[in-house]
Amino acid sequence: MAALPTPHPTPDHTLDGRRFDGIVLERGKTSGDADTLTFEGGRFRSSACDRYDYGDGPYTATVSGDEVAFECETESPKYGKLLWRGVVRGPRMDATLTMMRDGVAVGEKWILAGQV
Numbered sequence: 001m002a003a004l005p006t007p008h009p010t011p012d013h014t015l016d017g018r019r020f021d022g023i024v025l026e027r028g029k030t031s032g033d034a035d036t037l038t039f040e041g042g043r044f045r046s047s048a049c050d051r052y053d054y055g056d057g058p059y060t061a062t063v064s065g066d067e068v069a070f071e072c073e074t075e076s077p078k079y080g081k082l083l084w085r086g087v088v089r090g091p092r093m094d095a096t097l098t099m100m101r102d103g104v105a106v107g108e109k110w111i112l113a114g115q116v
Helices: 047-054
Strands: 019-026 033-040 043-047 057-064 068-075 080-089 092-100 105-115
Touching: 033 105, 043 047, 043 068, 043 080, 047 068, 047 092, 068 105
Parallel strands: none
Antiparallel strands: 019 033, 019 105, 033 043, 043 057, 057 068, 068 080, 080 092, 092 105
16 A cells, blocks of 8 residues: 655745835844835845845744744855744734854844834
8 A cells, every 4th residue: 555645734925925114123222224024925035134145035924813923044145044033913023033153143133014
């Protein structure tokens, strides 16, 4: 008897087509860099990271009630990886990005944004 194929979970792209304008803040600061965060075609992009050569990256999303939690990893050839984790509640996004170098967390920033 042949084994049945193991089902692979389909990525949830619930956030596709949504765009958020906001700010990237360092811990303890009250001002930061303007950012536009977009979800399109199963990928996430931060406009504030363009100048550092971070590309877009595939994201995953999990819906729980009226919240959508997401995770993503983007990478720059010069600066390393960014790990993004956030929650979207209605038109509002609260997220963090963790800067990684050689597999070690070297900093964290907060993102506060609203849907455009």
